[in-house]
Amino acid sequence: MADSIAVVIPVLDRATLIGDALDSVFAQTRRPEQIIVVDDGSTDGTLELLRGYGDRITILTSDRAGPAGARNRGLAEVRCGQVAFLDSDDLWRPAALATLSDAMTAARADAAWGLAETEVMAGGALPNPLWPIAATRLVLIPSMLFRTASLRDLGGFDADLRFGEDGDLVMRMRREAWVVVELDEAVLLHRRHPDNMTLDRQGAAGAWFDLARKAMHLRRSQGR
Numbered sequence: 426m427a428d429s430i431a432v433v434i435p436v437l438d439r440a441t442l443i444g445d446a447l448d449s450v451f452a453q454t455r456r457p458e459q460i461i462v463v464d465d466g467s468t469d470g471t472l473e474l475l476r477g478y479g480d481r482i483t484i485l486t487s488d489r490a491g492p493a494g495a496r497n498r499g500l501a502e503v504r505c506g507q508v509a510f511l512d513s514d515d516l517w518r519p520a521a522l523a524t525l526s527d528a529m530t531a532a533r534a535d536a537a538w539g540l541a542e543t544e545v546m547a548g549g550a551l552p553n554p555l556w557p558i559a560a561t562r563l564v565l566i567p568s569m570l571f572r573t574a575s576l577r578d579l580g581g582f583d584a585d586l587r588f589g590e591d592g593d594l595v596m597r598m599r600r601e602a603w604v605v606v607e608l609d610e611a612v613l614l615h616r617r618h619p620d621n622m623t624l625d626r627q628g629a630a631g632a633w634f635d636l637a638r639k640a641m642h643l644r645r646s647q648g649r
Contacts, residue, residue: 427506428530430522431459431573433499435492436513438469442618447478449516455523458505463487463495493582493590496566500573500581509570514616517567521612525570528606535575535603539612541568549617560611566591568613575603 432450436443443462450460460482464472466489475484487498496510507526511517521539529537540560545551557563579597582590598605 426458428526429459429505429507430455430457430526430570431461431503431505431508432457432511432522433496433503433508434460434462434511434513435465435495435499436462436467436471436475437465437489437495438467438471438620439513440467440469440471440474442514442616443471443474445516446511446513447482449519450511451481452519453517453522454520455526457509457522459483459503461485461499461502463499465490465492465495490584491587491590493586494584496590497581497584500576503573506573507570508573508576509567511567514618514621515565515567516614516616518612518614522570524608524610524612528608529570529572532604532606534606535572536598537570537606537608538562539568539608539610541565541613541615542611543615543617546616546618548619549621551617552621562607563615564591564595565613565615566594567615579603 434443434446434450447460447462450457462475462482463485464475465487472484472486475482483502485498485502487495490498500508507529509522509525525537525539528534541563542560543551543556543558545558579594579601583593586593
């Protein structure tokens with residue numbers, strides 16, 4: 426069905442956090458028809474914990490494919506007309522899916538994009554001093570809902586990117602002139618903790634280099 430919703434959650438070694446993320450999915454005022462969790466090779470008991478949810482979720486596995494690869498693994502199994510991706514350490518506000526889905530459906534858009542708030546947990550840190558705490562439009566995939574067919578036509582996520590896949594996807598959405606509804610409502614609580622991937626400054630810096638290189642290649646291919 427065009428208005429049915431699937432949720433995909435990639436996870437790697439988040440046994441202490443994935444339960445909160447799933448609780449925020451179960452608490453949605455608009456319950457999704459599919460909840461897919463892709464374990465990307467966890468060794469901390471995450472997979473065993475997930476099995477305890479029984480048929481409430483569908484568990485898939487991948488072998489250290491990275492966030493983009495794990496998301497693609499889940500996307501391939503989506504049977505719904507709309508799809509959202511939640512990171513295993515973040516939380517959705519209770520009306521997130523309802524708000525995004527209603528707006529995207531009404532506008533016949535390819536995607537809907539809400540605001541994100543940030544919480545710094547014990548031992549966590551912001552990616553940079555300018556990162557906002559209050560609700561802001563951030564390039565974070567979990568603050569978006571996608572039309573499944575549109576995302577598949579776009580090629581999904583670039584699995585070659587270990588960092589920066591969010592920015593890469595938005596760049597390609599704009600290149601293809603997607604219709605995106607931007608909402609001024611917070612739908613996501615982005616949580617910063619000691620294990621956030623973007624705290625790896627070398628990897629994050631490399632991601633921006635990769636994105637810049639892809640953008641330059643695109644301009645050249647278009648004769649700009």
